[in-house]
Amino acid sequence: MKNVVFDLGAVLIEWDPALAFADIFTTRDAAEDWLTRIDFNSWNRFQDGGRSFQDGLAVARAGHGDEIRHLEGYLDAFPLTIDTPVPGTWEIAEALQARGVPLYAITNWSADTWPHALTRYPRLEEIFRDIVVSGQVKQLKPAAPIYRLLMDRNGLAAGDCIFIDDSMANVEGARAVGMDAIHFTGAEALSRELAARGLL
Template identity: 70%
Template sequence: MKSVIFDLGAVLIEWDPALAFADVFTSRAAAEAWMARIGFDGWNRLQDGGRSFAKGLEAAREAHGDEARHLAGYLAAFPLTIEKTVPGAWEIAEALLARNVPLYGLTNWAAETWPHALEIHPRLGQLFRDIVVSGRVGALKPEPAVYRILMDRNGLRPEDCIFIDDNPDNVEGARALGIDGIHFTGADALGQALARRGLF
């Protein structure tokens, strides 16, 4: 039987980082403009790659001075950013589990914010046989190493796996290793893609 590997952010869990700064700015537009000015996306990717929050703050302050000060509250406010789930996606994962399909997780996620995910969404620890968290292993999708870590840790063969991710680059990274990839665009399309593969 095929094993199914889920990305988490924007596949099962909505991530809205601007919410972490809602008490700082008077509007979402203002928060997003500030995030763009300090290069939040690039900063966060390095966090997902294993950089500590303390070192991330230091780097942001060196690059942007006092304008980076709002990042200091990000870790504490992070739970606000992941409260919502992606409509229909959890139901698909539960249906696969009910069919005894082996489920795994592979996520670009910072080590220090990961405990919040397990606290807010405890079902993560029950759905999946294993979850590889980029910040904990020091490798990011779509780098080949992070897919191989999941394979090696669980004795999986690429040809026996299906990988689901909202980022096309991550899907292509999986395909390059021989893993069947599905680009996630919504629960309905995912259900159809899995049905074509005889799993749903």
């Protein structure tokens, strides 16, 4: 039996950080310009790697001064950024589950914001047998240890796993440890890929 391992962000759950600041900036462009100025993507990757929110704020403040003041409300506003599910993918996961396919997940996600994901999407804990959250284990995709951690925790062999991610770097990371992997570009294409592997 093959095991299917999902990424979550941009595969099952849309993530749009600008929405956390929609009540602060008058336009989306203004919010995105500010996110660029404070190098939000780099900041967030460290959060996903296990840095605490308070430590993250201190680092951002040291680098950007008062310009990061809006970031202080990010944790509370985070639910706004994940309110939209990716079209069609939940249905695929549920179809796999109905066929008895073991489902797992590996996500680059901050430990501080992860509880919001479970509140908004309680099905995560019902569909997946195990979810490895990068911020909790302090490992990030696409480095090999996070894939191996999932396999070690659940007694899985790499050759029996199919990994799905929207990031090609993460797909290549999975392949490097011996997993089959699918680059996610949309639910329709994913359904075809899984059908070709005899899972749907």
